[in-house]
Amino acid sequence: MAQHRDKTLHVLLDQQAERCPDKVAFTFEGNTLTFREIREQSNQLAHWLKSLGIQPGDRVGVALDRSLDLVIALIAVWKTGAAHIPLDPEFPRERIRFMLEDSSAVLLLTSRRYAGYLESPVPEAFLEDLPVQPTADLVSDVGPDALAYILYTSGSTGKPKGVMVEHHNLVNLLYGMLVLPGLSVSDKVLAITSVTFDIAFVELFLPFLIGAETLIATREVARDGRAMLELMRTKGVTFMQGTPATWKMIVNAGWNERLPIRVISTGEAISRQLADQLLERSLEVYNLYGPTETTVYATGRRIFPGQERITIGWPLLNTSVYILDAAQNPIQAGETGEIIVGGKGVARGYLNRDVLTAERFLPDPFSPGNWMYRTGDLGQWSQQGDIEYLGRADQQVKIRGYRIELGEIEDQLRQLEGVKEAVVVTREDQPGEPQLVAYLVTEWEALSKGQVIAWQQTLKKSLPSYMVPPFYVPIKEMPLSPSGKVDRNALLKTPKGNAIGHSHKPPRTRLEKEVAEVWQTVLDIEEIDVDDDFFDLGGHSLIALVMMTMLEERLGKKLPIASLFKAPTIGQLARLLESEEGVYWGSLVPIKPTGTKPPLYIVHGLGLEVMIFHGLARQLDPEQPVFGIQARGLNGEVKPQRTMEEIAASYIEEILTHNATGPYCLAGYSMGGLIVFEMARQLRALGRELKLLAVFDTYVGDKHPDVGLMYKIMQQPRKFLFYLGAFLKDPRSAVQFHWKTKLGFARRGKTGSKNPEGVVGEIVAALKEANINYRLQVNETDVLELFRAKKRDEFIYDPVYMGWKPFLKKGVRITEVPGDHHNLLQSPNDVEVARLLQRILDQNGASNSRH
Template sequence: MDFSGKSDQDYVNWLHDRCKRLFKPAAKLFDAALVKLGQERFIFFMNQHHVITDGYSGVILHKELEALYSQLIGSQPGALNASDLPAPATFAEFIDQTHNYQLSEKAQQDEAFWIQHFSTPVAPRRYYGHIAWQQDHLTRYVTALLDPNLTNKINALTATLPAFLLFMATMFAFVRRVTVSNDICLGMPVHNRAPEFRGTAGLIFEVCPIRATIDAHETFNTLLAKLRVELDAVKPHQRHFVRPQLCTIDAFLSYQPRSPTKFAGYPAIYDRPRPASLFDATDLGDAPRSQSLQREVLSVNVYRKEGCPEFGVGMEFNRAIWPERSDGERSLGHFLKVLEALLDNPDREIDSIDVLTDKERTLLLPLNDNTLSVRAKLPTVLALFREQAIRRPDHPAIIFEKEVVSYAQLNARVRMLARRLSDLGVGSDALVGVWLERSPDMIVALLAIMDAGGIYMPLDPRHPPARIDAILGDAHPALILTQSSLKETSSQRWRNLMVCLDVEPIAKNLIAPIQGGNRASELAYVIFTSGSTGRPKGVEVTHRALSSLLFAMSNEPGINEDDRVLAVTTLSFDIAALELFLPLIAGATVHIASAEVVRNAHALAEQLDGHGITLFQATPATFRMLVAGGWKGNSNLKILCGGEALPEDLARQLLKRSGSLWNMYGPTETTIWSTTKKIAPGQPITIGHPIPGTSVFVLNENLSPVPLGVEGELFISGDGLARGYFRRDELTRERFLPNPFSRAPGAQMYRTGDMVRMHPNRELEYLGRRDLQVKLHGFRIELQEIELVLNDHEAVLHSLVNVVGDDDKKMLVAYVVPRITHELNRDDIHRFLRARLPDYMLPSA
């Protein structure tokens, strides 16, 4: 091939294309070409097929080609001659020897060892969030030369520790940090050549799997000890991997998927410096290395060039997981960060190492400083509502069935009830239960409690009396606003605290405003959610947190005074606060759907279409019901979907039925929503970026930041953070931690328990839970709470509750071990649970 007169890029393009070209060894053993770049610039290109050769064979073939070349051009000083090369054993002899081994008792012993060694399978790893086998075979290559100071530290340590063991431990620690796996298996090159085959070309090299577990508190020194034990254990049996494709048992065939990462380091023979030869006469300098083909996800090569005292590290990475060269460079940076940290302190825990590169840290810091974009002082919800009542007094504030309540009328009703509450002793920090069916009275009650200076606590009319009684027993409210039909079902213990809004006399004349109101630091509401101890836990949300959320939502996804919002969520689910308050602070109209409408797809669709709804928030389960019922949607509708993961197929359906679709994420403890993402067709479904006033951190178990793409637990900080758990100081300290990343004194961050990864564009991808909490139809459920209730049944000895099915087919399933002294009756257990748990927590089977 003649590239003289052409650019080097032309040659590089040809080289990339040529490396991709497949050839059959049966037709030709090698793909070779002599490339002319200039008058005195030549490159000899040779592509070996791994079916018949290995890396060390390249060294052997190089020597043979050099000898033949010397014969053709005549003798050169110091050059090899074909007659100088010793006659090696043939590859056929190696095959015969291998065949004899495979028939031997030693091979059976080796096979038994590996079956036992991998009797427990190694789980697939996610490199930067990607499953290892989701790959193509094209790779890229990046290198780095270690600085002299780092090399000196390595030399000092390797006076007593083999260098290959040092770098292997580094590789294990690196994989731990970028995959979060605790059971790791890497491939170690074994040249596998007995002395008689040192000069034989052929596929003799093999990869031996090395397996180690890395605990949360593992150190470099304890990892080294594990690797020494592992290497001593596998060394006598490593020959069994000479021909893994000939083994037919499943345990053996699955070894290779357990070694998607290959560590090529000392003492692999083919990495040793090659003597200078005629083929080295032309120095290509820093000519780019081509892409190559390999089956490993990642191959790390540690080397030392002749005449260069520093170590070099080369990383060959799969393009499916590292799409851009910059991804590979960042990954190599993580490897070097781990190496440097382990050399500085071998007793440091691996999970505590800061592996972020400087560029990565710069990219992440702005995401953790969003509190700077929020207004210093935000008015309370009540104050913002009153502004709209003055500005738009006659505009409809609430529409419920045939009842229309204007802003002026709503304000008057709020003030009258607030005066009544004040007369009953409700003031600052007084907790007031709200146990009402869906109607305008529900909103009047919430605002009136705020106006009186109190804290509202929603109670769901659909919950069984036993659960209502349990919540009231924990909370001991000062008062309960309810209605006569619900009061009749309540425990006698609480009836003297109940004020029935449908029968209690409330002054009809507007009385002078009371001296109530709220400060930003005071509590707006306490909402009880499922608890792992069997007791629902109350989350305390301040006025500042609620106002911050509503302020952020009013800007994005956005709302204006002409919007019509349909409220469908039960008051005991925190997202109901957005549906009720967001339209009222914007001068818009909130349409309240009755409980019966919410459960009926056709009736709900009629509400959406008949009232010209422009903003609608619901869970994926509700949207599934609507789509299944034939709802067509409309292009003027803005959809907010949250409460649980948004499936891709549902997102596609909703995009067809709306003007815009927003994926919403947030735990109750950070006030309704913490991140948002406007979904676009064909784009990945993520939970997006944090809202203004909110900071997010993706951390490992040691609370150290993880690199971009790596799975970690999501921590949230900012103005939306709840004060804590109601009268549960120990639980508050466990979940609300000091924020070491914030500049604000006393700042905290909430441990969500949600596992996420951050994309290079800084969007968050939700991956699942790290505990037994689940989201079902938008409701947060602690499975342990259901198990504890089940275990209280006299016929149940032990129980286990799990979620089965996907997307809209998810359901709770309970497994019970009966007491031998009792007969188990399914209907009896179901009645027992129904009396103590809300419907959404009842197992279906």
């Protein structure tokens, strides 16, 4: 296509109109336009737009119903040298206003039926008002690098982001599609897609470019499988593209015979079952892939019967595809990495999103002088050299401490007996408690619990237990968005009560029933298996605290929260409550006791317990043992120590009993950082080897030798400005923080024990007393690893070293971690903290196996 690289698309369309002026180009509801008529009418509109002040480089919003006028309007805007912003009149008006303002549109081209309705922030021009204008070509001084359109896609910030596509990007795509899947002048294309979905440009302009005919379906037809099938049968349609959801809708509408049509599947992964159904009913089936940012399509291939795996094929014309690891290095066949697309289709970037553009659009190191786009999709090279699509990287969700690819679960669900369609979403009916829910279209009218159990048993053969959805919602058909994709937001509106749960082993004893009722309350799950793991059901430290309190009040029996590590199921916990044998109230708690690396010991903060370390432990290396150290005296039978030296000594005693030879890796959270500092001093005095001394956001600035009363007085203006800035930046968060810090311990006590003031309150008071009286001595031997939270809600005198620097002769090594003081160890921050912590453990030599 070298001869076409220097031309804009509208120039190429005019050249095609010269070759077949009287051939029908478009048909809509029985009305037709020839190539000559399209050229002349778009010229007339372009002249009018120019008279309204539209100039090359401007942006024009186009909000029209599906019609012949829509095609004319799109081409006319190009002929003025401007770019268009495709808008759907059915979009929320607030969204339309945002796109017009964000794109700096100078005009909204629409119809009188929408006059004033869209509440446009820019002047409106109505097609019905088009005066008599010349039909001669309007020459605009724009080249192939000119902007063709700005297409808005969903943004992670909640606001749409505009993708800027240039003429040469679109021209390259269309000529590439003439190669694969190919199109001839005798073809008739059925156009069903909204112009707000970029594949619409293929439907409208690929046939025009080659001299074929396009049949434009109305909005109503494009939503009706039976109506689309009728057009396919009666209008000689030979080429059509749609999402898998659209093709399923047509198949389910009664498409049983073979039609002379080539099928393009796009937008989402196509299942083996659907591909086979389409192969039986059509001439050819193609699977095409590509993000908007690389101009519609980047790869593709034809699907054949009996093909072992359905892939997204090979790069299209002038397109390069790389699969790279996190360090942007190529990976081998069979390894999973991010799909990166380079070549002529890479768009200009995101409008007004310089930071995001810099993150996703990168210089192509494999083709100097060109650019490549990070798709956020995961894939791998097959042994045959084509690309297997493995789902969205940003479709990863965090469930029970694990990162999960929803696409992987959906793929396994579609292979189950009786499942036609499957989509998995995360529901968070209780804040902070996301759960996997599978929405299924099945071969049966009703779905039994027995069938769900059978499915789960099958899924557990190929998926970890935490990836097996606990809930299944039967639905008649998948809801679709205007672009023809599955509308996941609509699925979330389906009542949770429609879900069929996974419980098949109900409580048997009275005690199991008591425990189950409490779990059902705190986890908001109607039915729970006696063998279900508390953590796999979404349990975490706060829920555990409430649950244990309710059990204590209900049964009059008390267990430490850490018992859940030993007895995480209803059956196990009930047996522990019944016997009370082996109930452990000591300090050392095995969170993840197995592994070949030297164990990590993490000391509690003022929260006293170690459940908060559970997520972090799960994210660390499988061979990294983790033990928590909880406060002594939680059962009220042992008086807490009141000096830091005594507290550290008691914890060391338990550690040495567990691990007499070492080496030792110590970490402390919040006030626990002071405890491990003293523990390190005592271990060194005993001649023990220390591989790690780490603290998680522990502040000791008040103990700094220079921080006296006069210094604090001098710092009051800085302190005032800090809190004023925090309030102005986020008033609600600032007020909530101070409210929590004043009432936090009282609340924690009320949920932590039947008599918090006598037990938890006494331990907290003892810890505070120990903190006040403790005098840090200089550590001559160790480097302190300070994990400092990025977000700071409270003013501190030393925001860099948090007061530690004078007390470490060998220095303080700072690692900044996501989150604030209270949530840095919670999901999703625990993933990054664990990664950084494991790296430091291994660098410090703590990766050596124990013998």
